[in-house]
Amino acid sequence: MEINELKQIVEALLIATPEPLTETRFHTCLGDSVSKIPLQEVIRELTTDYEQSGRAFFIKEVAGGYQIVTNGEFEPYIKGLFSKSGKLRLSQAALETLAIVSYKQPVTRNDIESIRGVSSDSSLRTLLDRKLLEIRGREDGPGRALLYRTSTEFLQYFGLNSVKDLPRLREVEDILAEDDQELV
């Protein structure tokens, strides 16, 4: 199969897919029509096409695959499509909870609460409702507490390819040193 045909197929898949298009999924879709050109290269070609023809969208690498997203400049118009004028932002409490889960996962509610020093039911609920977190099994210990993890939606929400792409959790010494500098 040659590149132009592949470009069309990949474009169609990107338009139809409800989740990021991964290399594996792409090959499932191709079936017997084997291609020697890697998905990454087809994506690169499509990206150039979209840029040159002034499309209002681009292909984003996210959650281990590819998905079509709109260019940032159109946000003021797109907001009007959604009743609550666009995306709801997460509260500080929910962001704290997410930060803890993403670095320490899988974690129990107790783990979260002992770090935050405050009960975290309502943030957990918000995050589960928005599918940014998911329940994944139970702890082995005696309490057999439920375990929480981040989801694919989490990666999409923050535009990450994988949890490994998160900036490293800084050491406390670095943070404190910076605090001191601010004071001077």
Next chain:
Amino acid sequence: MEINELKQIVEALLIATPEPLTETRFHTCLGDSVSKIPLQEVIRELTTDYEQSGRAFFIKEVAGGYQIVTNGEFEPYIKGLFSKSGKLRLSQAALETLAIVSYKQPVTRNDIESIRGVSSDSSLRTLLDRKLLEIRGREDGPGRALLYRTSTEFLQYFGLNSVKDLPRLREVEDILAEDDQELV
């Protein structure tokens, strides 16, 4: 606003909209930036662009609005997106049936229907087809009705070791509990 700017805005809206883009919705999105060009004309121009540049998608008029869909010829590839997808896609009816079997297993079709209050034949069939449920044995009673349970695939999908690891209702209520009771 001139046609080229409008084309880009409409394209962005079509990419982001969860439901068909209607004329009314389009004007809500435009806000104060009034346009004298009707949506229909912008759509016509975009359609020509897509045809000329050999895009794999087109704009379809549906339910009183417009939506981007893939060209029919790519159907064979797109099917692959939905076969054994990494995500579980269920109808509300199937989800309800699955929820009842998960928590009340083993159950008969009768048990399910008396909780849901509607016939559940087709959701049971869907769930059996997807291998999320399985039939295991019969009830002892006089009717000897078939008993439904969740399958190993079900456990694997949700990362559970056993059915006992399902979140208990009490745990759910913890998370769902109202937390802004007034003290004084």
Next chain:
Amino acid sequence: MKNQLHRIDLEMFEGPLDLLLFLIKRDELNIYDIPIAKITKDFLEFVNLAKELRLHSAGDFVLMAATLMKIKARMLLPIEADGDDEIEDPRTELMNMLLEYKRYKEATTTFSEMERSERPHYYHIPATWSPHQEDNTAILEDVKLYDIMLTFQYLIKNYEEPATHSVAVEEVTLSEQVGFLSGLLQANAKLSFAGLLEKFESRLVVVVTFLAILEMLRNRQVKVKQSKLFDDLLISRGSTFGN
């Protein structure tokens, strides 16, 4: 300084640790050597001043107040160095909690920035009526365990008679606990806080009781003393008790 404190609202803080970090930063305190008496005083003052205590987080603030008082009491104990065993600073656990929390609080800023930069981009949502679906009912994308559990809860709530499903909600108010403590103090000259705690099973009751003690302390209905030997609180009648 005091007036500044007045304007602070409890809800500004994500919890007691957040408030402590604020106090440490504001007064340029050394996190590795926290002046526990000062910070306990400021913390308690803050908790008392916070006008609208919403129970959910107020409980966590009150528990922290109790922890701080416990540490303060331990700090007063004469240090009996055995030579071999090094005595742990009573502040260590709190310090570690604060340091750990600080790391995640810092990371929260990063998450906030990522959220902001992703905000203008919207993912393409494929047409919902797509012919790839088997039927026309609304398809729920990416069903999670949480959805299964919510659905079951919803179904079962609607199925069962409301009467058979009524949950006994434990209700306890501040004035009830004030009354309860007054009753106990009529009969006993002294009450041990630790002893009281053993009576209660729920954290909510503990919290409300502690708040009641603080309230009575403010009105001078009780006096609270900390024994030198134990870090327990001893509650006795105050100057306005029984008025």
